[in-house]
Amino acid sequence: MSAILAKSDATDDIILQVEGVTKMYPGTVALKDVNFDVRRGAVNVLVGENGAGKSTLMKIIAGAEQPGSGRLLLDGEPIELTSSSDALRHGIGIVFQELNLFPNLSIAENVFIAHEITRGRIDIDAGAQRRTVRELLKRLELDVSPDTLVEDLRIGQQQLVEIAKALAHDARILILDEPTSALSAAEVEVLFQVIADLKSQGVAIVYISHRLEELIRIGDYITVLRDGRITGNQPMDQVDVPWIVRQMVGRETKDFSRPIGHERGGEVLTVHDVSLPRKGTGLLVDHVSLSLHAGEIVGIYGLMGAGRSELFECVLGCHPHATGDVVLDGKPLNGKAIAKRVADGLALIPEDRKADALLPILSIGSNMTLSSLAGFARGFHILRQREQNAITRFIRDLAIKVADAYLPVSSLSGGNQQKVIIARALMTAPKVLLMDEPSRGIDVGAKADIFKVMRDLAVKGLGILFVTSDLEEVMALSDRILVMSNGRITAEFDAAGATQDALVAASAIGHRVDMHEAGQVAAA
Missing domain, CATH: 3.40.50.300 (P-loop containing nucleotide triphosphate hydrolases)
Known part of the structure; x- marks a missing residue:
């Protein structure tokens, strides 16, 4: 007391x-x-x-x-x-949810942007800025040089740089x-x-x-x-x-329960021996193989830097130098451009919606239909009523809180922006949906909406592969769970047999283990 x-x-x-x-x-x-x-x-x-x-x-x-x-x-x-x-x-300092950094500038330059340390108001004292930032990074236990470009940092490290910016101004x-x-x-x-x-x-x-x-x-x-x-x-x-x-939200609990009463279909996605070289030496994605069936939700659990996002980028074709095979619904995708893979039935919900998905100067509706305009076209003209009907339907189905679809997408909250990106993906009629941290920055009510959409899509036969670092989500949503660590798949679990301790243990192991071995490591 x-x-x-x-x-x-x-x-x-x-x-x-x-x-x-x-x-x-x-x-x-x-x-x-x-x-x-x-x-x-x-x-x-x-x-x-x-x-x-x-x-x-x-x-x-x-x-x-x-x-x-x-x-x-x-x-x-x-x-x-x-x-x-x-x-x-x-x-009064603020660290916004959406990062406000200049990727082509160093950490030190970002921390002191518009508030530079100067010598006699003549030139910038870069040495003093580096020394100050080095102390801030040490305080945040971020072991990188102040001269490191922000674009070379993981998103979690970039978040700490934002916090360092605020701390620099006392x-x-x-x-x-x-x-x-x-x-x-x-x-x-x-x-x-x-x-x-x-x-x-x-x-x-x-x-x-x-x-x-x-x-x-x-x-x-x-x-x-x-x-x-x-x-x-x-x-x-x-x-x-x-x-x-x-x-x-006016109610007691959140519902993450898995769908029941439907059977999974045939194999819709096959990833075989995919690897992605790291800058310098080593592999970001290290000989990964997995499969996904129609109507199945497969969760990939792992910590930051495990190679989860990079794996999705390889599947979508973002890295031409990646090796291995990707087969979608029986059709090899090797050598195909991103647009062709999307047309064949792949869709990605990226982790960083601001940098990789949204066009903030465009309207909510335009952001939703951006990837599927061909479906609303007749010759060289867009059938506006058909497009508007689709926008209205997805706003309703995904419970997007919006006063007017013609407002800029930047006017929406983070969770509603995420729903707009999901709507864009679904408008392409995908066979496989890749979702990278779909609940990042989303409240308990919006999570329930999005997870219900995921379950309903699986019932309709869509294959869903999603990445998360949330143990509760991956265990509650997944039919199967894969664990990634250091670029490798280290374990695979049936949802019924998975435990939180076993998942955490498998995420800390650099080699493949079975469910029994992961359980033994967790118990130890």
Whole structure:
């Protein structure tokens, strides 16, 4: 009890107050009379479904958006934030869910972009920047050179660079929007250590995540948003996961159950001995073979850097120098371009939707039909009504929260953007759907929608191969589970015989084991 009281006393100082904030966009109310307190030296958790208004509220606090009504108070004094730079001058930093990095610049250049260290305001002191960044990377336990190009980093490492950018400016309030969505378990632990260090220095952390167990572990206070309104606000030690889910979606649990009552069809995808060389020496994908049947959901479990995304890229034909054979529905795909493989029945949902899938300046509808325009064409003309009917149907079937399909796709929340990408893939009428971390950055309600779509598609005969680092998801959704480690398939499980311990054990082994051996390793 004394520890809890000490925690409450240490975090009772409110540094930022959001009072009665309302924000409207054409056709929708993003925030309605929102009150939100940010306490110094505490992790202030903000949670809600995609489209609940979390990102809008954070953009207002970070100066990227201005409220329609209401006000912000910093240290008890009203403030108006007209830009992100203005917010940074007041000590408010934000790490957005979607990375904002320049891939062709180094880590050091990215950290100090637009805030360079100069010598007499004449030239950039690159040496001082590298030294500062080297200390930040050491603090984040990221063992890379400050001169490393961002494009050469894994997505999890890029996320840590974003956090380093915020730390470089000594923010008093640090907003972390889904900071662990692309991090490995080890990188998550490092981040939590950094957060604990910042709390001890009095920094206020605003933490947004869809990983509810993670929020229970790290949070001090929790605020829940639903449809732009606050539905709950409590100290974290007074709530549990079912309470959070009820406030978010109005129901108790999430449904990941596997489909029943249908049989799988014939083999629709065969991957044989596929390898992808690494820059320098070694293999990113190391002689991988697998099969997928029509109507089957096969999950690939593994940690960041296991070669899962690279395997999907090889299947889709993104790496002409990859070796091995890929056969789709009896037709060899070797030598075929990506567009031809898509036309033959392959579709990919990439891990990084911003970099690899979305065209943010185009409308929601245009993003959905981009890969299937030929199906809406007559000669040189697009049949707009047919296209609009398809857009309307997929918006309904995937429960995409959208006021108008003509709005830019960048206006949607992360989870709804993910649904747009899935709709685009399904519009090509694929035989095999490759899904790379389909639930990344998606809340519990949106997950249930997408997983229901996956189950329904499997019942209709679609073969689904998906990658995830979430044990609960891979065990609940899969008919079969493959485990990858160091570019290799290290184990294969029937869903009924898999255990979480065995999957984790197999992901840490660099060679192939059977279910029995993986279980023995887990027990040991």
